[in-house]
Amino acid sequence: MGKNLKVGIAGLGTVGAATARILIEKSGHLLARSGCNFELTSVCARDRSKDRGIDLSEFNWHDDPVALAASPDIDIFVELIGGEDGPALDAINAALDNGKHVVTANKALVATHGEMLAKKAESKNLAIGYESAVAGGIPVINAIRDSLAGNKVSRIFGILNGTCNYILTRMEKDRLSFADALTEAQSLGYAEADPTFDVAGNDTAHKLAILTSLAFGTKINLDAVYIEGIENITPEDIASAARLGYAIKLLGVALETDSGIEQRVHPTLVLRSALIAQVSGVTNAVAIDGDEVGEVLLVGAGAGGDATASAVIGDLIGIGFGQVRPVFGRPGSSMNPHVQARLRAHEGGYFIRLNVHDHPGAFAAIAARMAEQDISLEHIVQHHEDHDADSGRQSVTIITHETMEEHVRVALSAIREDGHIDNEPQMIRIER
């Protein structure tokens, strides 16, 4: 009984293997939950002999994902190859051209080609599911697109990269350096051999660009995301922030301002009393500020084969229910233009940490330069334990009230020209 839907999977890494396992081992559960028989018919991967923990020998093996995507053997094409162009994009295009629904975990591809693909899918009444592309198993795409769709979103922000959150958590808990925490994350499989894409913030930016489009109904604009990574955060920054009641997280933040939409990825101070500050290790979290619902926070596993496959299966079930709807919450043809806010106009509080030459009047002079720019200070603290007698420098930490970023930059230039500091000050935005 039940509708039969044939599924092909291209890419059998941890997510692909877990998706195949669930389709095989839980067919009865999925039928009860969806009224559909999801029949895995075809797979595609480079290495046929690799042990994936399940027997896939009986399925149709393809060498070419494009051939799999176009094959009459499937109704739904699951793309788990990765890469924003190349075979993944060719295969998704082939699937849509041949009338197949698509499910993908490929955030880079969705962030880059989402609008084009949405238009193509919608013109053929096909679905593209990408719940697994953002925050792994957390059902954030469905939440924004369906459940919270009556809200006008003013801001969406979150911890979208488990690697960075793990590193920052370890730096906080045991005062590890960034380098040591990264090495540990690599040894545990939480960070790639080349970790740049994660720690520099690019992975977070891809996910944020997708969330922005969904939340604000605008075209995806990955190039408009301002990106800073966590490489320059020190255990001293984290300890200074903690003393003032803040944790440091790599956040992706998108919000509507008077001048347009601001998208930023950067290390951020959040109040330690806020729930998001308590989200530790590889866990992800997404907060949505809606005008009706207030703030909704969704927390869960942002990566891992099984958790990501959970979202892939959720998309398959949605397709099984006949759930074909605009890919980004409104038709691709009517997505609003993305008007980018001027980042220099960002208003917010700042955490500033300076290594100040230890001579009389320095403290007063710094405060005066801040006042000149109309920057009002919440805290200005000189930490005795950070005083370095050898270098004749001491650490001064400042928390500002809401101000303009350009004012802070002008004040810091003046402080530097005055000769109170000679290295680059640390400056981290605060999100409330």
Place this chain on the structure above:
Amino acid sequence: MGKNLKVGIAGLGTVGAATARILIEKSGHLLARSGCNFELTSVCARDRSKDRGIDLSEFNWHDDPVALAASPDIDIFVELIGGEDGPALDAINAALDNGKHVVTANKALVATHGEMLAKKAESKNLAIGYESAVAGGIPVINAIRDSLAGNKVSRIFGILNGTCNYILTRMEKDRLSFADALTEAQSLGYAEADPTFDVAGNDTAHKLAILTSLAFGTKINLDAVYIEGIENITPEDIASAARLGYAIKLLGVALETDSGIEQRVHPTLVLRSALIAQVSGVTNAVAIDGDEVGEVLLVGAGAGGDATASAVIGDLIGIGFGQVRPVFGRPGSSMNPHVQARLRAHEGGYFIRLNVHDHPGAFAAIAARMAEQDISLEHIVQHHEDHDADSGRQSVTIITHETMEEHVRVALSAIREDGHIDNEPQMIRIER
């Protein structure tokens, strides 16, 4: 352009008025998001002249919700009257009998009549949306039914009543008594004049029974929920728990055990380092343990007109998308029987607080009685600050490792018979 869907609302309290406002003021937004024109045509409320902040004079007013539900003026009937029987049930039956989709925020009605209504709706291919009935604006129903449907859920638990969470938060933060915190909650509109339904745990039980059915695919069984309220929690319990690293929350917990499904509502110790322990005030939170995804936690406003209306509107949009699916995640005709676990067989840790007669050997005798029942202790602490010289009693707090509830009860009886205590010991379950 777009499909036209006519909506009737019965019940114009805060949720009904907010739903009407959103339909009127955000029609363009809803059309862009759903491709549907949701046209409010008809309303029903006792008092036509009451100021609800919006002009509803132009709509068809009905005195009888059943007449509204059956009216040819509507495609979707929104029930916001409340009450598990009576007009609400009559009107929903009339709506389904006349081929209308239903959206309701009525947890008591869904918990009591959900299965019957699901069968009726499914036989006519109609939807019943009840996202707003559990945890207000938090999209927990859709998350379990759709996004996480590939998971076998082992446990679902949460803070489902904002009144209780507000009271416990105030008792913790300022050591208020239960009575004082309740009075404050009433003065702020967070608790009813007769707060029994909330503080005794019944409201939480209704929501839990619905979540249990969705999570485990079983028939709703409200009678099988074990219920304890928060009336007997003291500031001393909360302070003792805090000293040992725990917070006290009123949780609804449902889990699968060897003997069946256990559903319980009671004050619960949770580790203060757990996110759910940080959920304060009127905020709600639901945690879902899935075999693929791990733990997902959803946090947000559990009550309030606008937040609840956000969920009502989400259900309307789902219906607009043609989303008609089994009401409880599987057809009403194939919901599994609810096999109730024996609660006495519950295994878990316990927090026990005793007022012990202060004489030599009492402490050792208590520990011995625990050991006789094979209860292994994580902590046993005598708090000096709780020593009461006048009464000759002191407070002893015990945290046990996992044990059986009946063993704890036997040990406490023996301690009482030994004459070490003469009042009822406090005993609170721990959830990890």
